[in-house]
Amino acid sequence: MAALTDAGIVGADRSPTPIGSVRHRRGAAARLRRNPRLYAGALILAIICVGAIGAPLLTHYSPTGQELVNRLRPPAWNDRGSWAHVLGTDTFGRDVFSRLLFGARYSLLVACGAVIGSGIIGVVLGAIAGYAGGWAETIIMRAVDAQQALSAILLALMVAALFGNSLLNLLLVLAVTGWSTYTRILFGVVRSIRGQEYVSAAICLGARPTDIVVHHVLPNIISPVIVISTLQVGRMLLLEAGLSFLGLGVPEPLPAWGTMLSDGYRNIFTASYLTTIPGIAITITVFGVNLLGDGLRRALDPHVRGTA
């Protein structure tokens, strides 16, 4: 019963409510109660973004400024730590808190850029393969197979060897390794939508192929795209860390979380905070993205809207 009333209220929320309607809008509190994931995820990501954007205001240390007398200072809560460097310093005496804040800029930029880039390529190709079929399908899906057979690390090594190690190249490598995931899944989704009776019904009403793609295919693929994207953001953050570990990630001395993680690895037994702190930052970000994605999916997908 609760689900039924909920469905009615959500339905009313989206529509321009006519005068005299028994349905009425509810406040933000009621919406939040129905979809706490969305808001929790958005809050976590908002905090991280504020930290990244407002980094110069939140710390007076430069992320690359070295203070060699203060090398490997532990965080403030440690006996030997001081409040001057809240999260301690690394092997070059650089302030970890400052690097964490500035690093968020690069890590988020790389991860989001790669997800958006690979998403656009992957969705377009997947939709073409699924909708058009025939030779387009053959070419695209065999390319997916080829892509999936290549390791991202090897591809990155090759790009780094050919073009050098830069932020743009890193973005390109990550985008190129990510698109096939979208294409493979969307191919199946679009193919199944195409066979649906409501597509035949739309054709019977005189809809053009573009109308069908825009009105029927796109709304149906939003939720898989969101789900894949949230998973991909986490994957990209970790891949960036992995590539940085091999010296192929965000080039030094730019602070990115993956770079920090791999730098700290050398001192993992004496200064474990150097790896745990960026690690925790990555974990929280991935968690936030997943919450947001789940919340968005529930908010956008009418199949689950009633029960969200």
Place this chain on the structure above:
Amino acid sequence: MLLSVEHLTTEFATNRGVAKAVDDVSFELREGEALGVVGESGSGKSVTALSIMRLVARPAGRITSGCVRFNDENLLDLSEDEMRRVRGKQIAMIFQDPMSSLNPVLSIERQMTESLELHEGMTRRQARRRAIEMLELVGIPDAPNRVDDHPYQFSGGMRQRVMIAIALSCSPRLLIADEPTTALDVTIQAQITDLVQRLRSEFTTSIIWISHDLGVVAGLCDRALVMYAGQVIEDGTVDDIFADPRHPYTLGLLRSIPRLDRPVTAELVPIDGSPPDLVSPPVGCPFQPRCAYSVARSLEERPPLQEVLTGHKVACWVDITKAAG
């Protein structure tokens, strides 16, 4: 004549060879007339409808010959673009399963306004008003609110009403209904047929009603076609066909259903055997292997559709009113 189908043949390529799903079908439909098309599954009813709409699934299916004259224009000659303007505007179609004919992620409004914007050039606001009008017309209560709901919030019967509203929203001259009540329970079926009956007079739309339910066709239609193995075997007014069937198959169909005007004890007579394989159909009459009236000629030659009484055509070599079965 609103629609005249002449010698229409549609073939499907299968693994075993070419199947003639529609085999030399000819019939006519007058303005405002309701035509019932009956026959068992696989008799070519739906493929005939899809052929008229030019929606036979390619590349397996192909219209190989014939012509579909609608408004003195052969639909088979039109370009895909011109055909798109006919679909939905001139000829609309509703399907068997209302559960899957509506897109689950779009609101009813979005699905209703699509064709209005496309064919009538309406703005979003005009189309919305028209959509609400149409929903009220097909008996959806609280239409101004319901138009924003999604399909999962409607029952099967309500969805079929929505489908009918969508189909009629551009005032098409011909509505093709492909077993629109088969997936619904009997009371809802009756409501939907009543609704169509009422709308028919309001919209002066011609109807092709495909069904295997003879009762529904008898109640709703003026004329009926009986199809068997991709061919029209009997064509006449509903009264003629039900009171005076001239094809052994039609006779068999009528004997195999229970009727209120016969004693309860009267036995139902099934038609023995099964329909022929469409890849390698019999040379003569396709019904011959199952027919009690079969004569030597039935084995060798396919009977043409001939007028036996005014407006009543049958494809049979035997006059079953005189022969003993």
